[in-house]
Amino acid sequence: MxxxxxxxxxxxxxxxxxxxxxxxxxxxxxxxxxxxxxxxxxxxxxxxxxxxxxxxxxxxxxxxxxxxxxxxxxxxxxxxxxxxxxxxxxxxxxxxxxxxxxxxxxxxxxxxxxxxxxxxxxxxxxxxxxxxxxxxxxxxxxxxxxxxxxxxxxxxxxxxxxxxxxxxxxxxxxxxxxxxxxxxLATPERLWLSTGMRAVDHAVENLYRPLVPPPIKYLCYAALADLFKYLPESKANPQAIDVRQKLQIASWMSLWPLKLEKYSALGLSHALGHKLGARYSIPHGITSCLTLAPVVALKAETASKEDKEWLAGALFHLRKPSTGSLEGDILKLSADIHKLVDDLGLHSTLTEYKVPREDLPQIAQLAVGAQDDPLLPKVVALLESLYA
The missing domain is CATH 3.40.50.1970 (Rossmann fold)
Known part of the structure; x- marks a missing residue:
């Protein structure tokens, strides 16, 4: 040719x-x-x-x-x-x-x-x-x-x-x-953008998900770069088919098909989303808007050094300067996720969905998986913060 x-x-x-x-x-x-x-x-x-x-x-x-x-x-x-x-x-x-x-x-x-x-x-x-x-x-x-x-x-x-x-x-x-x-094109804006945040959730949690090979983690970095760029563009110009196509490809990269040797759950944000979504009729995408940023902030305190390095590495791919520390970079990533949610008009609270505060310990326990897990009080506190 x-x-x-x-x-x-x-x-x-x-x-x-x-x-x-x-x-x-x-x-x-x-x-x-x-x-x-x-x-x-x-x-x-x-x-x-x-x-x-x-x-x-x-x-x-x-x-x-x-x-x-x-x-x-x-x-x-x-x-x-x-x-x-x-x-x-x-x-x-x-x-x-x-x-x-x-x-x-x-x-x-x-x-x-x-x-x-x-x-x-x-x-x-x-x-x-x-x-x-x-x-x-x-x-x-x-x-x-x-x-x-x-x-x-x-x-x-x-x-x-x-x-x-x-x-x-x-x-x-x-x-x-x-x-x-x-x-x-007919997908309602809130559904389209909030499921885009679900894709952000996939990409971020795959950075610390067990058994995910490094090449897939780099695909997740690429997915994050495109999602952060094109979700606001899609909100500004909903009829731009090329932007929508790029977002579909970014969604694909965020959860690239894997044949794992054994089942590997994504992470705490997804676990909380599963417990909140079905029981309180909160859409999947909105649960990610609620839980991802605070879960990432919690990772700055609780994650392993290797997981912190993968999370902190996202800033480079988002073309953001490092703060000079792993923990600082992770908190910056959390703040950037929170800002993206706000910029897309997707800020939500547990108050809006009438989630009783007395249910929080059970939600946290179901998500964490054990009553004696030292993470449990921190997850309850995380959920408490979602009423503001």
Missing amino acids: SSLDTAKYDSSDLRGAYAWTDTLKGVHYGPGSVKTALPKLLSTLGAKKAFVVTGRSLHDKTDIVKKVESILKDHNAYGATFYEIGQHSPIAGIRDALKRFKDVGADVIVSVGGGSPVDASKAILYFQQQETGGPYLRQIAIPTTLSAAEYTSGAGYTNDEGYKVVVSSPELAPAGIILDAELT
Whole structure:
């Protein structure tokens, strides 16, 4: 190919494909990519009939689900659509969806939306496999937020008692992911930006998450740099599709698909978010806006030297000067996260969500995991600070 032939190609890295040859068969990205990527992934998986899983707002208030259905119908691969998946993936919706999935004889799920449809789809496939004892069926995820649930093998859902529970298996990770920024234009601003803070939470907590290899940590640094840059730009210019595409790629980098030898939880901010979110109906993204900055500040006091070094290293990638000490740099990172939340108009309090103060010790204990953990009083104090 001559240099003249390559001139028509954009060097912005906003289009392309990446494949992980085990569970994940392909990530396709780029504005308008759903039209070609969805048929390709169906063919790769040998799928014949798709079951679309989404939420009511996306189904009723936008044409996004209809676009996906139309592509499936054009390839004679449409089965049915289920749009009763609520926030935090309640088990009742998952049960109803599983029954419908089996009734239509679908062999693949196409999830459309944020983390709740993606996680609900994993749970549906988990329970289907438990019933049949056969191989896991697969999911193609088409995210419209930045929550990054599509890159993990775990599924969080809310049980009948109102608590968040998790099922996990390598086979539950979506087999295909389509990042089409055009499909995010209808995402409400608060949801889009707050799930962007969820991606910031992923990137930061991966810096001290056990078993994460160093190259992935450097991807997280790159994710942080892009998220800090492009989230404010997206707020200022919501129709900028190129900025939205860059944010989708940054979300991908924040939680790069990993095949870990054993399960490794992200960190305290996520643990607190899981306990607060389902029980008190706080959206995932908003829990990150609440908990991440104070958790990072706590790390300046409690983290190991190696974890402090990784956290402090974020300032270099954010093009911020060092304070001269690891602890000072971590506190600066915490302050920068707090400022980003404020600049995006996402400041929240536990008062707004009517979280009773008397519940704080239990929330802290569930997040930390042990009554006698010396960290427990500090976590209770952290939660107390979130009422201001």
